Amino acid sequence: MTTMEEPDPFRVPEESGPTGRGTGWEPPGGAATVSPPGAVPAAPPPPAAGVVPAPVPVPAPAPVPGPGPATGAVPLPRQQPYGPPSYAVNAPYGAPYAMMPPGPPRNGLGTASLVLGVIAAAVCWTFYLSPLAVILGVLALVLGVLGAARARGGGATNRGAALGGLWTGAGAAAIGAVLSALLVGHLLQVIEVESEAGSELLAGAGVTVRFEDGLTVTMPEPQLSASGAIATVEVRLRNEGSDAAGLGGAELYVLVGERELPGRDVRLETPLPGSLDPGQSWTARYTVTVPSGAGEFGVDYAPGRDYAFGYWRLPLPGGAGEESGDGERERDRDRDRDNEDTADV
Numbered sequence: 001m002t003t004m005e006e007p008d009p010f011r012v013p014e015e016s017g018p019t020g021r022g023t024g025w026e027p028p029g030g031a032a033t034v035s036p037p038g039a040v041p042a043a044p045p046p047p048a049a050g051v052v053p054a055p056v057p058v059p060a061p062a063p064v065p066g067p068g069p070a071t072g073a074v075p076l077p078r079q080q081p082y083g084p085p086s087y088a089v090n091a092p093y094g095a096p097y098a099m100m101p102p103g104p105p106r107n108g109l110g111t112a113s114l115v116l117g118v119i120a121a122a123v124c125w126t127f128y129l130s131p132l133a134v135i136l137g138v139l140a141l142v143l144g145v146l147g148a149a150r151a152r153g154g155g156a157t158n159r160g161a162a163l164g165g166l167w168t169g170a171g172a173a174a175i176g177a178v179l180s181a182l183l184v185g186h187l188l189q190v191i192e193v194e195s196e197a198g199s200e201l202l203a204g205a206g207v208t209v210r211f212e213d214g215l216t217v218t219m220p221e222p223q224l225s226a227s228g229a230i231a232t233v234e235v236r237l238r239n240e241g242s243d244a245a246g247l248g249g250a251e252l253y254v255l256v257g258e259r260e261l262p263g264r265d266v267r268l269e270t271p272l273p274g275s276l277d278p279g280q281s282w283t284a285r286y287t288v289t290v291p292s293g294a295g296e297f298g299v300d301y302a303p304g305r306d307y308a309f310g311y312w313r314l315p316l317p318g319g320a321g322e323e324s325g326d327g328e329r330e331r332d333r334d335r336d337r338d339n340e341d342t343a344d345v
Contacts (some may be wrong), residue, residue, distance in 0.1 A: 028172060076156045110147030110158040113165025116140035120172035127183055133176030140169025191215075191307045198310035202298075209310040214241020215276070219312050224290070231316060232269075237303060238281040245276045249305030254288050255298035265289035290316070 115139035124133035144166025151159035191212050193199035198209030198217075205221040216238050222231040235252070239245045250272050254261045270285040288297065299312040 052216055074304070103154065105157040106150060107147075107156045107158040107161070109143050109150060110162030110165065113143035113147050113169065114161045115138045115165070116143065117165035117168030117172065119166050120176065124172040124176040124179070126181055130176040130179035130183060133172050134180055137169040137171075137173025137176060138164045144169060189306065191304075193310050194306055198312070199308075202311050202313040204312070205314050207312075209312075210240075211303070211307060211310075213243065213245060214278075215239055215245045215303060215307070217301065217310060218301065219301075219314060222288070222297060222314055222316060224317050224321075229290055231290050231297070233286045233288055233297070233299065233314065234279065235284040235286070235301065235303075236281070237276060237284070238288055239276040239278050242278055244278065245304065246274070246275050246306055247272045247282075247304045250284070251300075251302045252286055253300045254286075256291050256294045256296075261288065261291070 005233045116136050120133045120136035120140055123129040124137065126133075144162045144164075146157060147162030148159055148166065150156040150160060156162070193209060194212045195208070195210040197203040197207050203209050203219070205219060206220045208216050210216050218236045218238075220234055222233045222237070224231050233252075233254070237245075237247070252266065252268075254266050265288060267287050268284065269287055270283065273282060273283050274283055294316060295318075296313060296315045299314055301312065302309045
């Protein structure tokens with residue numbers, strides 16, 4: 001039985017063909033000359049005349065590897081970016097509300113502050129309206145503070161008007177307060193009786209009572225009517241001072257004994273002027289209903305609202321008043337004598 005020999009895969013192939021062509025391949029251009037190891041390669045031939053040599057490509061630099069993890073180090077896992085919360089969010093009840101558009105600016109406080117501040121600044125220089133300027137100025141100050149706060153919060157757009165009213169009101173209130181204090185002092189100032197008669201002592205008929213500003217007042221004896229039911233009381237005024245005397249608001253009260261007669265029984269027949277210039281005189285006449293049995297009048301008189309009261313005792317014609325007056329003066333002297341004795345004790 002013939003046994004077929006299997007080919008040996010590790011056997012060196014046999015050369016076939018000419019020497020140097022065992023593999024059947026040769027470089028282009030003929031057989032290549034193999035340089036021995038260590039030999040310097042020959043320089044390439046120069047290019048032919050008129051031929052531009054092709055550029056030699058420059059190889060790109062190799063990338064430099066970055067620092068890697070140390071040997072044996074375990075890289076940390078990358079942190080995940082923050083996302084929506086993992087827990088469930090409660091949904092709002094019902095349908096979501098629509099965004100309401102912003103309303104118009106509320107500039108009322110700032111505008112009111114500016115208006116009040118301007119009015120207060122206009123009246124604060126007037127003497128008799130200065131208290132009104134204080135009130136308006138304080139209101140303008142308060143509204144200006146509130147208006148500026150609203151504008152700072154975005155609810156108003158007139159912060160300048162609010163600040164203008166604030167400062168205008170504050171200045172007007174300060175000026176008005178000073179003038180108001182002077183006004184109160186002026187109103188409370190009272191012109192006192194300078195003479196002894198009319199203040200410490202009761203002035204009689206025809207006795208002149210003098211006030212501190214030079215105004216003098218004289219009351220003669222009252223005149224009775226034919227029936228004796230009406231008495232006429234004359235008040236003679238003369239300004240002997242250097243300034244005008246204001247006679248507005250003059251008051252006269254008549255007393256019989258301890259009883260004051262009602263206003264309907266005392267009537268002014270001759271009106272008084274508003275003021276009396278230096279050197280001028282004026283006579284005012286009052287008619288008084290005489291009660292039965294009256295012998296004299298006690299008169300309290302102030303020639304103007306700025307004057308203190310002077311006091312008179314006027315006997316009525318007929319002698320009864322004089323006797324009654326004498327008896328009253330005697331009782332006054334006895335009372336003064338008793339007071340002096342009590343003081344000595």
